[in-house]
Amino acid sequence: MSKTQFNDLLEAGAHFGHLKRKWNPNMAPYIFMERNGIHIIDLHKTVVKLDEAASAMKQIAKSGRKILFVATKKQAKDIVAEKVQATGMPFVTERWSGGMLTNFPTIRRAVKRMNSLAKMEKDGTFDHISKRERLQISRQRAKMEKTLGSIADLNRLPAAMFVVDIQKENIAVAEARRLNIPVFAIVDTNSNPNLVDYAIPANDDAAKSIAVILDTVTGSIKEGLNERKAEREKEGPAKEKKQAKKQDTKAKKSSARKEPAKAEPEAQAKPQEPKAEVKENTEATKETKDKNTEQEQKS
Template sequence: MSTPTFDQLLEAGCHFGHLKRKWNPAMAPYIFMERNGIHIIDLYKTAAKVEEAANALKSIAKSGKKVLFVATKKQAKQVVAEKAQAIGMPYVIERWPGGMLTNFPTIRKAVKKMASIDKMSKDGTFDNLSKREKLQITRQRAKLEKTLGSIADLNRLPSALFVVDVLKERIAVAEANRLGIPVFAMVDTNSDPNNVDFVIPANDDASKSIDLILSTVCNAMAEGLEERKVEKVDTAAAGEEGQAPRRERRRVSRAPRREENGEETAATEAPAAE
Protein backbone atom coordinates (compact mmCIF):
# COMPACT_ATOMS: atom_id res chain seq x y z
CA MET A 1 0.00 0.00 0.00
CA SER A 2 1.49 3.32 -1.11
CA THR A 3 0.79 6.55 0.74
CA PRO A 4 1.25 10.04 -0.73
CA THR A 5 4.59 11.74 -0.13
CA PHE A 6 5.07 15.24 1.26
CA ASP A 7 5.71 16.60 -2.26
CA GLN A 8 2.56 14.99 -3.65
CA LEU A 9 0.45 16.48 -0.85
CA LEU A 10 2.08 19.86 -1.42
CA GLU A 11 1.49 19.76 -5.17
CA ALA A 12 -2.19 18.84 -4.66
CA GLY A 13 -2.66 21.84 -2.36
CA CYS A 14 -3.60 19.79 0.69
CA HIS A 15 -1.83 22.33 2.94
CA PHE A 16 -4.13 25.27 2.27
CA GLY A 17 -6.53 25.93 5.13
CA HIS A 18 -9.14 28.64 5.62
CA LEU A 19 -8.78 32.25 6.71
CA LYS A 20 -7.55 32.74 10.26
CA ARG A 21 -10.81 34.41 11.31
CA LYS A 22 -12.76 31.30 10.26
CA TRP A 23 -10.64 28.72 12.04
CA ASN A 24 -11.76 26.22 14.64
CA PRO A 25 -9.40 26.23 17.67
CA ALA A 26 -9.75 22.43 17.94
CA MET A 27 -7.69 22.15 14.73
CA ALA A 28 -4.69 23.88 16.33
CA PRO A 29 -2.62 20.63 16.64
CA TYR A 30 -2.77 20.16 12.86
CA ILE A 31 -1.87 23.74 11.86
CA PHE A 32 1.76 24.44 10.94
CA MET A 33 1.72 28.23 10.53
CA GLU A 34 -0.18 31.25 9.28
CA ARG A 35 0.66 33.03 6.04
CA ASN A 36 -1.10 36.09 4.64
CA GLY A 37 -4.03 35.51 6.99
CA ILE A 38 -4.47 31.86 5.88
CA HIS A 39 -3.68 28.85 8.03
CA ILE A 40 -1.24 26.28 6.62
CA ILE A 41 -1.83 22.61 7.52
CA ASP A 42 1.09 20.47 8.71
CA LEU A 43 1.51 17.99 5.84
CA TYR A 44 3.68 15.62 7.88
CA LYS A 45 0.72 15.05 10.16
CA THR A 46 -1.54 14.75 7.12
CA ALA A 47 0.65 11.99 5.66
CA ALA A 48 0.65 10.09 8.96
CA LYS A 49 -3.11 10.39 9.38
CA VAL A 50 -3.79 9.31 5.77
CA GLU A 51 -1.71 6.16 6.31
CA GLU A 52 -3.52 5.40 9.57
CA ALA A 53 -6.96 5.85 7.98
CA ALA A 54 -5.99 3.82 4.89
CA ASN A 55 -4.86 0.87 7.03
CA ALA A 56 -8.09 0.92 9.04
CA LEU A 57 -10.26 1.11 5.90
CA LYS A 58 -8.26 -1.71 4.32
CA SER A 59 -9.07 -3.93 7.32
CA ILE A 60 -12.77 -3.07 7.08
CA ALA A 61 -12.86 -3.88 3.36
CA LYS A 62 -10.91 -7.11 3.92
CA SER A 63 -13.53 -8.25 6.44
CA GLY A 64 -16.26 -7.83 3.80
CA LYS A 65 -17.97 -4.83 5.41
CA LYS A 66 -19.30 -1.71 3.70
CA VAL A 67 -18.04 1.88 3.95
CA LEU A 68 -20.44 4.68 3.02
CA PHE A 69 -18.82 7.66 1.25
CA VAL A 70 -20.54 11.02 1.76
CA ALA A 71 -19.71 14.18 -0.21
CA THR A 72 -22.41 16.55 -1.44
CA LYS A 73 -20.18 19.53 -2.30
CA LYS A 74 -19.63 20.27 -5.98
CA GLN A 75 -15.85 19.76 -5.98
CA ALA A 76 -16.12 16.24 -4.53
CA LYS A 77 -19.22 14.74 -6.17
CA GLN A 78 -17.67 13.31 -9.32
CA VAL A 79 -14.48 12.13 -7.62
CA VAL A 80 -16.36 10.29 -4.86
CA ALA A 81 -18.77 8.67 -7.32
CA GLU A 82 -15.91 7.34 -9.50
CA LYS A 83 -13.77 6.07 -6.63
CA ALA A 84 -16.63 4.44 -4.71
CA GLN A 85 -18.04 2.73 -7.82
CA ALA A 86 -14.60 1.32 -8.67
CA ILE A 87 -14.48 -0.63 -5.39
CA GLY A 88 -18.21 -1.39 -5.16
CA MET A 89 -18.95 0.80 -2.13
CA PRO A 90 -22.15 2.84 -1.54
CA TYR A 91 -22.01 6.63 -1.68
CA VAL A 92 -24.16 9.75 -1.28
CA ILE A 93 -23.39 12.75 -3.49
CA GLU A 94 -26.79 14.43 -3.53
CA ARG A 95 -28.63 15.87 -0.53
CA TRP A 96 -28.18 13.78 2.61
CA PRO A 97 -31.62 12.27 3.41
CA GLY A 98 -32.21 13.02 7.09
CA GLY A 99 -32.49 9.86 9.17
CA MET A 100 -30.71 7.75 6.60
CA LEU A 101 -28.79 5.98 9.36
CA THR A 102 -30.96 6.53 12.43
CA ASN A 103 -34.13 5.63 10.50
CA PHE A 104 -32.58 3.11 8.13
CA PRO A 105 -35.67 0.81 7.77
CA THR A 106 -37.63 3.69 6.22
CA ILE A 107 -34.84 4.31 3.71
CA ARG A 108 -34.85 0.62 2.82
CA LYS A 109 -38.60 0.83 2.14
CA ALA A 110 -37.95 3.64 -0.34
CA VAL A 111 -35.30 1.53 -2.07
CA LYS A 112 -37.74 -1.40 -2.25
CA LYS A 113 -40.30 0.97 -3.77
CA MET A 114 -37.82 1.73 -6.53
CA ALA A 115 -37.34 -2.02 -7.11
CA SER A 116 -41.11 -2.59 -7.26
CA ILE A 117 -41.46 0.10 -9.94
CA ASP A 118 -38.78 -1.63 -11.99
CA LYS A 119 -40.66 -4.90 -11.59
CA MET A 120 -43.88 -3.26 -12.82
CA SER A 121 -42.15 -2.09 -15.98
CA LYS A 122 -40.88 -5.61 -16.69
CA ASP A 123 -43.99 -7.70 -15.98
CA GLY A 124 -46.34 -5.56 -18.12
CA THR A 125 -48.25 -3.90 -15.26
CA PHE A 126 -46.87 -0.53 -16.31
CA ASP A 127 -48.52 -0.82 -19.74
CA ASN A 128 -52.01 -1.06 -18.22
CA LEU A 129 -51.73 2.30 -16.46
CA SER A 130 -52.97 5.61 -17.82
CA LYS A 131 -50.59 8.13 -19.32
CA ARG A 132 -50.82 10.37 -16.25
CA GLU A 133 -50.12 7.51 -13.84
CA LYS A 134 -47.13 6.43 -15.92
CA LEU A 135 -45.73 9.96 -15.79
CA GLN A 136 -46.16 10.21 -12.02
CA ILE A 137 -44.50 6.86 -11.38
CA THR A 138 -41.66 7.66 -13.79
CA ARG A 139 -40.97 10.94 -12.00
CA GLN A 140 -41.08 9.19 -8.62
CA ARG A 141 -38.63 6.57 -9.89
CA ALA A 142 -36.25 9.24 -11.20
CA LYS A 143 -36.35 11.09 -7.88
CA LEU A 144 -35.61 7.92 -5.90
CA GLU A 145 -32.81 6.99 -8.28
CA LYS A 146 -31.16 10.38 -7.86
CA THR A 147 -31.11 10.29 -4.06
CA LEU A 148 -31.00 6.56 -3.26
CA GLY A 149 -29.76 4.81 -6.40
CA SER A 150 -26.17 4.75 -5.16
CA ILE A 151 -27.13 2.93 -1.94
CA ALA A 152 -29.49 0.37 -3.48
CA ASP A 153 -27.13 -2.47 -2.50
CA LEU A 154 -26.73 -1.28 1.10
CA ASN A 155 -28.88 -3.86 2.90
CA ARG A 156 -27.63 -3.03 6.40
CA LEU A 157 -26.02 -0.14 8.23
CA PRO A 158 -22.49 0.60 7.00
CA SER A 159 -19.51 -0.29 9.18
CA ALA A 160 -17.91 3.12 8.65
CA LEU A 161 -18.48 6.54 7.09
CA PHE A 162 -16.00 8.47 4.95
CA VAL A 163 -16.90 12.15 4.82
CA VAL A 164 -15.52 15.05 2.80
CA ASP A 165 -16.10 18.31 4.73
CA VAL A 166 -17.55 17.44 8.14
CA LEU A 167 -18.95 20.98 8.49
CA LYS A 168 -21.22 20.56 5.46
CA GLU A 169 -22.07 16.94 6.29
CA ARG A 170 -22.62 17.54 10.01
CA ILE A 171 -26.00 15.73 9.99
CA ALA A 172 -24.43 12.56 8.59
CA VAL A 173 -21.61 12.77 11.17
CA ALA A 174 -24.11 13.30 14.00
CA GLU A 175 -26.16 10.25 12.96
CA ALA A 176 -23.03 8.09 12.75
CA ASN A 177 -21.89 9.28 16.19
CA ARG A 178 -25.28 8.47 17.65
CA LEU A 179 -25.12 4.89 16.32
CA GLY A 180 -21.45 4.38 17.17
CA ILE A 181 -20.36 4.09 13.53
CA PRO A 182 -16.69 5.09 13.03
CA VAL A 183 -16.22 8.28 11.00
CA PHE A 184 -13.28 8.86 8.65
CA ALA A 185 -13.11 12.41 7.32
CA MET A 186 -11.11 15.07 5.56
CA VAL A 187 -11.13 17.93 8.07
CA ASP A 188 -10.22 21.50 7.15
CA THR A 189 -9.11 24.24 9.56
CA ASN A 190 -12.67 25.59 9.92
CA SER A 191 -14.14 22.27 11.15
CA ASP A 192 -14.39 20.44 14.46
CA PRO A 193 -12.35 17.21 14.53
CA ASN A 194 -13.70 16.05 17.92
CA ASN A 195 -16.62 14.14 16.35
CA VAL A 196 -14.36 12.29 13.90
CA ASP A 197 -12.66 9.00 14.77
CA PHE A 198 -10.01 9.14 12.02
CA VAL A 199 -9.08 12.75 11.21
CA ILE A 200 -7.30 13.53 7.93
CA PRO A 201 -6.28 17.22 8.15
CA ALA A 202 -6.36 18.47 4.57
CA ASN A 203 -7.86 21.00 2.21
CA ASP A 204 -11.42 19.79 1.52
CA ASP A 205 -12.20 22.47 -1.09
CA ALA A 206 -9.65 21.71 -3.82
CA SER A 207 -10.56 18.90 -6.21
CA LYS A 208 -6.90 17.81 -6.52
CA SER A 209 -6.59 17.46 -2.76
CA ILE A 210 -9.82 15.46 -2.53
CA ASP A 211 -8.77 13.24 -5.44
CA LEU A 212 -5.37 12.44 -3.89
CA ILE A 213 -6.75 11.52 -0.47
CA LEU A 214 -9.62 9.46 -1.91
CA SER A 215 -7.31 7.66 -4.34
CA THR A 216 -5.07 6.63 -1.44
CA VAL A 217 -7.82 5.25 0.79
CA CYS A 218 -9.72 3.59 -2.08
CA ASN A 219 -6.56 1.89 -3.37
CA ALA A 220 -5.97 0.55 0.14
CA MET A 221 -9.55 -0.76 0.26
CA ALA A 222 -9.11 -2.36 -3.16
CA GLU A 223 -6.05 -4.20 -1.80
CA GLY A 224 -8.10 -5.38 1.16
CA LEU A 225 -10.83 -6.71 -1.15
CA GLU A 226 -8.22 -8.50 -3.27
CA GLU A 227 -6.66 -10.12 -0.20
CA ARG A 228 -10.13 -11.26 0.86
CA LYS A 229 -10.60 -13.01 -2.49
CA VAL A 230 -7.21 -14.71 -2.23
CA GLU A 231 -7.96 -15.93 1.29
CA LYS A 232 -11.29 -17.39 0.13
CA VAL A 233 -9.55 -19.29 -2.67
CA ASP A 234 -6.87 -20.58 -0.27
CA THR A 235 -9.50 -21.66 2.27
CA ALA A 236 -11.48 -23.52 -0.39
CA ALA A 237 -8.33 -25.26 -1.63
CA ALA A 238 -7.34 -26.22 1.92
CA GLY A 239 -10.80 -27.66 2.50
CA GLU A 240 -10.55 -29.87 -0.57
CA GLU A 241 -7.10 -31.09 0.45
CA GLY A 242 -8.36 -31.86 3.96
CA GLN A 243 -11.12 -34.13 2.62
CA ALA A 244 -8.73 -36.28 0.54
CA PRO A 245 -6.72 -37.78 3.45
CA ARG A 246 -9.92 -38.75 5.26
CA ARG A 247 -11.09 -40.72 2.23
CA GLU A 248 -7.63 -42.33 2.00
CA ARG A 249 -7.78 -43.37 5.65
CA ARG A 250 -11.17 -45.02 5.12
CA ARG A 251 -9.74 -47.04 2.24
CA VAL A 252 -6.81 -48.14 4.33
CA SER A 253 -9.06 -49.26 7.19
CA ARG A 254 -10.85 -51.68 4.85
CA ALA A 255 -7.59 -53.46 3.91
CA PRO A 256 -7.12 -57.02 5.34
CA ARG A 257 -5.33 -57.24 8.65
CA ARG A 258 -2.00 -58.97 8.96
CA GLU A 259 -1.24 -61.48 11.71
CA GLU A 260 2.04 -61.48 13.59
CA ASN A 261 3.42 -64.28 11.39
CA GLY A 262 2.83 -62.11 8.26
CA GLU A 263 -0.13 -64.09 6.85
CA GLU A 264 -3.31 -62.21 5.83
CA THR A 265 -6.63 -63.13 7.45
CA ALA A 266 -9.46 -63.82 5.02
CA ALA A 267 -12.47 -61.50 5.03
CA THR A 268 -14.77 -64.52 5.25
CA GLU A 269 -13.95 -68.04 6.46
CA ALA A 270 -14.05 -70.87 3.88
CA PRO A 271 -16.49 -73.73 4.58
CA ALA A 272 -14.87 -76.71 6.35
CA ALA A 273 -14.18 -79.79 4.15
CA GLU A 274 -16.28 -82.79 4.94
Protein backbone atom coordinates in the same frame (compact mmCIF):
# COMPACT_ATOMS: atom_id res chain seq x y z
CA MET B 1 0.03 -0.55 0.63
CA SER B 2 1.39 2.44 -1.28
CA LYS B 3 2.01 5.40 1.03
CA THR B 4 0.89 8.92 0.30
CA GLN B 5 3.50 11.20 -1.23
CA PHE B 6 4.12 14.56 0.40
CA ASN B 7 4.70 16.26 -2.96
CA ASP B 8 1.36 15.03 -4.35
CA LEU B 9 -0.50 16.69 -1.52
CA LEU B 10 1.58 19.85 -1.87
CA GLU B 11 0.90 20.13 -5.61
CA ALA B 12 -2.81 19.54 -5.03
CA GLY B 13 -2.99 22.45 -2.56
CA ALA B 14 -4.01 20.24 0.37
CA HIS B 15 -2.06 22.52 2.75
CA PHE B 16 -4.28 25.59 2.28
CA GLY B 17 -6.69 26.12 5.16
CA HIS B 18 -9.33 28.75 5.86
CA LEU B 19 -8.93 32.31 7.06
CA LYS B 20 -7.49 32.76 10.52
CA ARG B 21 -10.69 34.30 11.87
CA LYS B 22 -12.65 31.18 10.82
CA TRP B 23 -10.38 28.62 12.43
CA ASN B 24 -11.33 26.04 15.04
CA PRO B 25 -8.90 25.98 18.01
CA ASN B 26 -9.04 22.16 18.08
CA MET B 27 -7.16 22.17 14.76
CA ALA B 28 -4.13 23.88 16.34
CA PRO B 29 -1.98 20.68 16.44
CA TYR B 30 -2.32 20.33 12.65
CA ILE B 31 -1.57 23.94 11.67
CA PHE B 32 1.98 24.64 10.52
CA MET B 33 1.90 28.43 10.20
CA GLU B 34 -0.12 31.46 9.11
CA ARG B 35 0.48 33.28 5.83
CA ASN B 36 -1.46 36.33 4.60
CA GLY B 37 -4.24 35.66 7.08
CA ILE B 38 -4.64 32.02 5.97
CA HIS B 39 -3.68 29.00 8.04
CA ILE B 40 -1.27 26.50 6.45
CA ILE B 41 -1.80 22.83 7.34
CA ASP B 42 1.20 20.69 8.29
CA LEU B 43 1.28 18.13 5.46
CA HIS B 44 3.70 15.86 7.34
CA LYS B 45 0.92 15.22 9.85
CA THR B 46 -1.56 14.88 6.99
CA VAL B 47 0.54 12.09 5.46
CA VAL B 48 0.69 10.22 8.78
CA LYS B 49 -3.05 10.57 9.43
CA LEU B 50 -3.98 9.62 5.85
CA ASP B 51 -1.84 6.47 5.91
CA GLU B 52 -3.33 5.52 9.27
CA ALA B 53 -6.87 5.97 7.95
CA ALA B 54 -6.09 4.11 4.72
CA SER B 55 -4.71 1.07 6.57
CA ALA B 56 -7.79 0.95 8.84
CA MET B 57 -10.13 1.17 5.84
CA LYS B 58 -8.16 -1.58 4.12
CA GLN B 59 -8.82 -3.92 7.05
CA ILE B 60 -12.53 -3.08 7.00
CA ALA B 61 -12.75 -3.85 3.28
CA LYS B 62 -10.74 -7.05 3.80
CA SER B 63 -13.27 -8.22 6.39
CA GLY B 64 -16.05 -7.88 3.80
CA ARG B 65 -17.85 -4.96 5.42
CA LYS B 66 -19.08 -1.76 3.76
CA ILE B 67 -17.82 1.82 4.04
CA LEU B 68 -20.31 4.57 3.24
CA PHE B 69 -18.88 7.66 1.49
CA VAL B 70 -20.69 10.98 1.99
CA ALA B 71 -19.87 14.07 -0.08
CA THR B 72 -22.67 16.38 -1.26
CA LYS B 73 -20.64 19.54 -1.98
CA LYS B 74 -20.11 20.48 -5.64
CA GLN B 75 -16.31 20.14 -5.59
CA ALA B 76 -16.45 16.57 -4.24
CA LYS B 77 -19.62 14.85 -5.44
CA ASP B 78 -18.44 13.93 -8.96
CA ILE B 79 -14.98 12.86 -7.77
CA VAL B 80 -16.44 10.64 -5.04
CA ALA B 81 -19.01 9.08 -7.39
CA GLU B 82 -16.32 8.27 -9.97
CA LYS B 83 -13.64 6.88 -7.64
CA VAL B 84 -15.85 5.08 -5.12
CA GLN B 85 -18.01 3.39 -7.73
CA ALA B 86 -14.97 1.40 -8.88
CA THR B 87 -14.65 -0.16 -5.42
CA GLY B 88 -18.30 -1.20 -5.15
CA MET B 89 -18.80 0.75 -1.92
CA PRO B 90 -22.02 2.74 -1.29
CA PHE B 91 -21.95 6.53 -1.48
CA VAL B 92 -24.22 9.55 -1.06
CA THR B 93 -23.52 12.54 -3.29
CA GLU B 94 -26.90 14.19 -3.88
CA ARG B 95 -28.55 14.82 -0.54
CA TRP B 96 -28.29 13.26 2.88
CA SER B 97 -31.77 12.11 3.87
CA GLY B 98 -32.30 12.60 7.60
CA GLY B 99 -32.48 9.25 9.35
CA MET B 100 -30.58 7.38 6.64
CA LEU B 101 -28.72 5.54 9.40
CA THR B 102 -30.82 6.01 12.54
CA ASN B 103 -34.02 5.07 10.65
CA PHE B 104 -32.40 2.51 8.39
CA PRO B 105 -35.42 0.10 8.06
CA THR B 106 -37.48 2.90 6.48
CA ILE B 107 -34.68 3.61 4.00
CA ARG B 108 -34.56 -0.10 3.11
CA ARG B 109 -38.30 -0.09 2.43
CA ALA B 110 -37.84 2.89 0.12
CA VAL B 111 -35.07 1.03 -1.73
CA LYS B 112 -37.36 -2.00 -2.14
CA ARG B 113 -40.08 0.28 -3.49
CA MET B 114 -37.58 1.72 -5.98
CA ASN B 115 -36.59 -1.79 -7.12
CA SER B 116 -40.23 -2.80 -7.52
CA LEU B 117 -40.88 0.25 -9.72
CA ALA B 118 -37.89 -0.73 -11.85
CA LYS B 119 -39.34 -4.23 -12.27
CA MET B 120 -42.66 -2.76 -13.37
CA GLU B 121 -40.93 -1.12 -16.34
CA LYS B 122 -39.26 -4.39 -17.35
CA ASP B 123 -42.04 -6.95 -16.86
CA GLY B 124 -44.57 -5.07 -19.00
CA THR B 125 -46.98 -3.82 -16.31
CA PHE B 126 -46.57 -0.30 -17.72
CA ASP B 127 -48.53 -1.42 -20.77
CA HIS B 128 -51.66 -2.00 -18.66
CA ILE B 129 -51.79 1.37 -16.88
CA SER B 130 -52.69 4.83 -18.10
CA LYS B 131 -50.17 7.30 -19.47
CA ARG B 132 -50.65 9.63 -16.50
CA GLU B 133 -49.90 6.86 -13.96
CA ARG B 134 -46.91 5.81 -16.02
CA LEU B 135 -45.45 9.33 -15.86
CA GLN B 136 -46.05 9.57 -12.11
CA ILE B 137 -44.32 6.24 -11.47
CA SER B 138 -41.36 7.07 -13.70
CA ARG B 139 -40.89 10.46 -12.00
CA GLN B 140 -41.09 8.85 -8.57
CA ARG B 141 -38.54 6.22 -9.56
CA ALA B 142 -36.16 8.84 -11.03
CA LYS B 143 -36.33 10.87 -7.81
CA MET B 144 -35.65 7.81 -5.65
CA GLU B 145 -32.88 6.63 -7.95
CA LYS B 146 -31.15 9.99 -7.59
CA THR B 147 -31.06 9.88 -3.78
CA LEU B 148 -31.03 6.13 -3.03
CA GLY B 149 -29.61 4.50 -6.15
CA SER B 150 -26.04 4.50 -4.89
CA ILE B 151 -26.98 2.73 -1.62
CA ALA B 152 -29.27 0.10 -3.16
CA ASP B 153 -26.81 -2.68 -2.26
CA LEU B 154 -26.42 -1.54 1.36
CA ASN B 155 -28.43 -4.26 3.11
CA ARG B 156 -27.22 -3.42 6.62
CA LEU B 157 -25.65 -0.51 8.48
CA PRO B 158 -22.16 0.32 7.20
CA ALA B 159 -19.10 -0.59 9.26
CA ALA B 160 -17.62 2.90 8.74
CA MET B 161 -18.25 6.25 7.06
CA PHE B 162 -15.96 8.52 5.05
CA VAL B 163 -16.98 12.19 4.97
CA VAL B 164 -15.75 15.17 2.98
CA ASP B 165 -16.35 18.40 4.97
CA ILE B 166 -17.82 17.41 8.34
CA GLN B 167 -19.42 20.83 8.77
CA LYS B 168 -21.59 20.42 5.69
CA GLU B 169 -22.35 16.77 6.52
CA ASN B 170 -22.94 17.42 10.23
CA ILE B 171 -26.21 15.43 10.25
CA ALA B 172 -24.51 12.36 8.77
CA VAL B 173 -21.68 12.61 11.31
CA ALA B 174 -24.15 12.99 14.19
CA GLU B 175 -26.08 9.89 13.09
CA ALA B 176 -22.89 7.85 12.77
CA ARG B 177 -21.70 8.93 16.23
CA ARG B 178 -25.08 8.04 17.72
CA LEU B 179 -24.78 4.51 16.30
CA ASN B 180 -21.07 4.19 17.22
CA ILE B 181 -20.04 3.91 13.56
CA PRO B 182 -16.38 4.95 13.03
CA VAL B 183 -16.04 8.13 10.95
CA PHE B 184 -13.14 8.91 8.59
CA ALA B 185 -13.12 12.49 7.35
CA ILE B 186 -11.18 15.20 5.56
CA VAL B 187 -11.06 17.95 8.18
CA ASP B 188 -10.22 21.57 7.30
CA THR B 189 -9.02 24.30 9.71
CA ASN B 190 -12.60 25.50 10.35
CA SER B 191 -13.79 22.10 11.66
CA ASN B 192 -13.50 20.16 14.91
CA PRO B 193 -11.39 17.00 14.42
CA ASN B 194 -12.59 15.59 17.76
CA LEU B 195 -15.97 14.81 16.20
CA VAL B 196 -14.52 12.01 14.06
CA ASP B 197 -12.44 8.91 14.77
CA TYR B 198 -9.91 9.33 11.93
CA ALA B 199 -9.32 12.98 11.04
CA ILE B 200 -7.29 13.74 7.89
CA PRO B 201 -6.23 17.42 8.12
CA ALA B 202 -6.38 18.82 4.59
CA ASN B 203 -8.11 21.27 2.29
CA ASP B 204 -11.67 20.01 1.76
CA ASP B 205 -12.59 22.69 -0.80
CA ALA B 206 -10.04 22.05 -3.56
CA ALA B 207 -11.05 19.32 -6.03
CA LYS B 208 -7.42 18.25 -6.54
CA SER B 209 -6.86 17.84 -2.81
CA ILE B 210 -9.99 15.70 -2.47
CA ALA B 211 -8.99 13.61 -5.51
CA VAL B 212 -5.48 12.86 -4.16
CA ILE B 213 -6.84 11.77 -0.78
CA LEU B 214 -9.56 9.65 -2.36
CA ASP B 215 -6.99 7.98 -4.64
CA THR B 216 -5.10 6.80 -1.56
CA VAL B 217 -8.23 5.71 0.29
CA THR B 218 -9.87 3.86 -2.61
CA GLY B 219 -6.53 2.27 -3.51
CA SER B 220 -6.25 0.79 -0.01
CA ILE B 221 -9.86 -0.45 -0.20
CA LYS B 222 -9.13 -2.21 -3.50
CA GLU B 223 -6.07 -3.85 -1.95
CA GLY B 224 -8.18 -5.10 0.94
CA LEU B 225 -10.82 -6.50 -1.43
CA ASN B 226 -8.17 -8.24 -3.54
CA GLU B 227 -6.58 -9.81 -0.46
CA ARG B 228 -10.00 -11.02 0.68
CA LYS B 229 -10.63 -12.56 -2.74
CA ALA B 230 -7.23 -14.30 -2.72
CA GLU B 231 -7.82 -15.72 0.77
CA ARG B 232 -11.22 -17.05 -0.24
CA GLU B 233 -9.73 -18.78 -3.27
CA LYS B 234 -7.13 -20.43 -1.02
CA GLU B 235 -9.68 -21.42 1.59
CA GLY B 236 -11.99 -22.98 -1.01
CA PRO B 237 -10.10 -26.30 -1.49
CA ALA B 238 -9.20 -26.43 2.22
CA LYS B 239 -12.88 -26.15 3.20
CA GLU B 240 -13.80 -28.92 0.75
CA LYS B 241 -11.15 -31.20 2.29
CA LYS B 242 -12.41 -30.45 5.79
CA GLN B 243 -15.98 -31.22 4.77
CA ALA B 244 -14.88 -34.50 3.16
CA LYS B 245 -12.99 -35.46 6.34
CA LYS B 246 -16.02 -34.65 8.48
CA GLN B 247 -18.25 -36.79 6.27
CA ASP B 248 -15.76 -39.70 6.48
CA THR B 249 -15.58 -39.49 10.27
CA LYS B 250 -19.37 -39.33 10.52
CA ALA B 251 -19.70 -42.39 8.28
CA LYS B 252 -17.14 -44.30 10.37
CA LYS B 253 -18.89 -43.39 13.61
CA SER B 254 -22.29 -44.42 12.28
CA SER B 255 -20.92 -47.78 11.04
CA ALA B 256 -19.15 -48.34 14.39
CA ARG B 257 -22.41 -47.70 16.23
CA LYS B 258 -24.35 -50.15 14.06
CA GLU B 259 -21.92 -53.12 14.43
CA PRO B 260 -22.16 -53.62 18.22
CA ALA B 261 -25.93 -53.32 18.01
CA LYS B 262 -26.05 -56.47 15.84
CA ALA B 263 -23.58 -58.39 18.02
CA GLU B 264 -25.45 -57.73 21.27
CA PRO B 265 -28.16 -60.40 20.88
CA GLU B 266 -25.54 -63.11 20.21
CA ALA B 267 -23.46 -61.97 23.19
CA GLN B 268 -26.53 -62.09 25.41
CA ALA B 269 -27.57 -65.56 24.19
CA LYS B 270 -24.24 -67.24 24.99
CA PRO B 271 -23.92 -66.45 28.70
CA GLN B 272 -27.57 -67.43 29.33
CA GLU B 273 -26.91 -71.18 28.60
CA PRO B 274 -24.38 -71.88 31.40
CA LYS B 275 -26.67 -70.07 33.88
CA ALA B 276 -29.40 -72.61 33.14
CA GLU B 277 -26.95 -75.52 33.64
CA VAL B 278 -25.81 -74.09 36.99
CA LYS B 279 -29.43 -73.86 38.15
CA GLU B 280 -30.07 -77.53 37.18
CA ASN B 281 -26.93 -78.68 39.05
CA THR B 282 -27.91 -76.81 42.21
CA GLU B 283 -31.41 -78.30 42.12
CA ALA B 284 -29.95 -81.82 41.67
CA THR B 285 -27.62 -81.40 44.65
CA LYS B 286 -30.50 -80.14 46.78
CA GLU B 287 -32.57 -83.24 45.88
CA THR B 288 -29.70 -85.60 46.77
CA LYS B 289 -29.19 -83.83 50.10
CA ASP B 290 -32.90 -84.14 50.92
CA LYS B 291 -32.90 -87.90 50.13
CA ASN B 292 -29.87 -88.48 52.33
CA THR B 293 -31.46 -86.69 55.28
CA GLU B 294 -34.66 -88.73 54.89
CA GLN B 295 -32.71 -92.02 54.92
CA GLU B 296 -30.80 -90.97 58.04
CA GLN B 297 -34.05 -90.17 59.83
CA LYS B 298 -35.57 -93.57 58.93
CA SER B 299 -32.53 -95.41 60.13
